[in-house]
Amino acid sequence: MPAALVQQIVLEAPLADAFQPVIRLIIGGIAERVDFGFEEIDDLQLAVERLLAAAGAEGSVRLSFEVGDGTIRTHVGPLRETAIAEALQGPAPPPGELTLRRILQTVVDSFGVEEAADGRIVVRLEKLKGVR
Amino acid sequence: MRATSERRPGDPRAREQDRVLLRRYHEGGDTSARAELIERHLPLVRSLARRYAGRGEALEDIEQVGAIGLIKAIDRFELSREVSLATYATPNVVGEIKRHFRDKGWAIRVPRALQELNASMSGAIERLTVRLSRSPSIGEIAEELKTTPEEVLEALEVGSAYSTVSLSSGPAGEDELDPLETLGAEDAEFERSEDRAALAPALDRLPAREREILRMRFEEGLPQTQIAQRVGLSQMHVSRLIRKSLATMRDELA
Numbered sequence: 001m002p003a004a005l006v007q008q009i010v011l012e013a014p015l016a017d018a019f020q021p022v023i024r025l026i027i028g029g030i031a032e033r034v035d036f037g038f039e040e041i042d043d044l045q046l047a048v049e050r051l052l053a054a055a056g057a058e059g060s061v062r063l064s065f066e067v068g069d070g071t072i073r074t075h076v077g078p079l080r081e082t083a084i085a086e087a088l089q090g091p092a093p094p095p096g097e098l099t100l101r102r103i104l105q106t107v108v109d110s111f112g113v114e115e116a117a118d119g120r121i122v123v124r125l126e127k128l129k130g131v132r
Numbered sequence: 133m134r135a136t137s138e139r140r141p142g143d144p145r146a147r148e149q150d151r152v153l154l155r156r157y158h159e160g161g162d163t164s165a166r167a168e169l170i171e172r173h174l175p176l177v178r179s180l181a182r183r184y185a186g187r188g189e190a191l192e193d194i195e196q197v198g199a200i201g202l203i204k205a206i207d208r209f210e211l212s213r214e215v216s217l218a219t220y221a222t223p224n225v226v227g228e229i230k231r232h233f234r235d236k237g238w239a240i241r242v243p244r245a246l247q248e249l250n251a252s253m254s255g256a257i258e259r260l261t262v263r264l265s266r267s268p269s270i271g272e273i274a275e276e277l278k279t280t281p282e283e284v285l286e287a288l289e290v291g292s293a294y295s296t297v298s299l300s301s302g303p304a305g306e307d308e309l310d311p312l313e314t315l316g317a318e319d320a321e322f323e324r325s326e327d328r329a330a331l332a333p334a335l336d337r338l339p340a341r342e343r344e345i346l347r348m349r350f351e352e353g354l355p356q357t358q359i360a361q362r363v364g365l366s367q368m369h370v371s372r373l374i375r376k377s378l379a380t381m382r383d384e385l386a
Contacts, residue, residue, distance in 0.1 A: 021289055028285040037267035039356050042371050053382050106350050
């Protein structure tokens with residue numbers, strides 16, 4: 001994404017279940033700005049929702065959205081739950097196994113794990129308009 | 133959902149067929165008879181559900197709640213009763229629907245305008261998907277419904293929070309039969325998983341229809357629109373079932 005065209009939105013929210021609908025609503029609002037379709041919005045919301053569910057329910061999480069032309073790049077973290085990194089970076093799950101990795105593979109266009117301070121991780125999710 | 137043969141309420145032959153099926157289920161444990169009873173009486177559920185349409189919840193969601201009442205009625209029916217199954221099931225179905233509205237607190241917590249917007253959303257998405265041959269944007273849905281994108285987003289969120297009941301949420305018990313059990317024929321691929329660290333054990337406990345929807349989405353990679361066509365539900369409903377199923381699986385592992 002050309003830096004000049006990218007706008008950034010940063011949100012820090014509790015991981016508690018009660019705040020998940022708020023996060024979904026905000027993602028919907030951001031995705032609407034880049035004209036994502038209903039299903040694309042739903043995909044991105046699901047990706048973040050599943051990731052946060054894997055991250056636990058205590059503390060808070062930082063979500064950063066880089067919004068470009070038909071693209072949303074989301075960074076979630078730093079997260080303490082390093083098992084997420086193993087789940088996302090390990091070998092591809094065999095057919096028929098429904099893991100977090102398979103869910104992300106299906107609903108976003110790319111994802112990755114970046115290292116943060118204190119051994120924590122940041123998960124990157126990228127969703128493009130009109131690709132899937 | 134399979135087509136259900138036309139039958140008139142009060143038809144003595146239909147009533148006798150019901151009793152034969154009830155006997156097969158209650159005395160012989162024949163779950164296929166139970167499935168047939170469910171299917172035979174789904175038109176009754178639909179008819180009763182229609183009375184509660186327009187109260188802020190999609191008709192198909194109300195029908196699904198009503199189907200739970202039907203299943204309970206079939207399970208609780210005592211063969212010594214002189215009443216027909218339809219007569220016995222009616223208050224069960226209506227009671228289940230009323231309980232649903234009461235428990236969800238929809239009417240008191242959600243502004244009426246938002247309820248109505250949510251109820252009309254599913255149809256609008258279906259119409260636009262056909263018209264545009266793709267999933268509509270929020271702006272397009274808003275235009276179709278003559279409202280703002282923000283209100284559409286809010287109504288969608290309200291719907292996903294309040295409409296999580298599955299047709300498969302029947303009475304508790306491991307060998308419950310899903311009313312849409314017939315959709316579960318293709319789930320063998322998912323069931324092969326032996327990795328206990330993955331979600332497979334929880335997946336096994338999902339109803340057949342939900343397993344099948346997850347398989348189509350995450351194994352075949354089908355978009356929600358195609359899944360919706362295959363299983364005969366709205367795209368919004370497929371979306372909710374996917375979310376709910378994944379959340380249920382996660383909760384079971386927690």
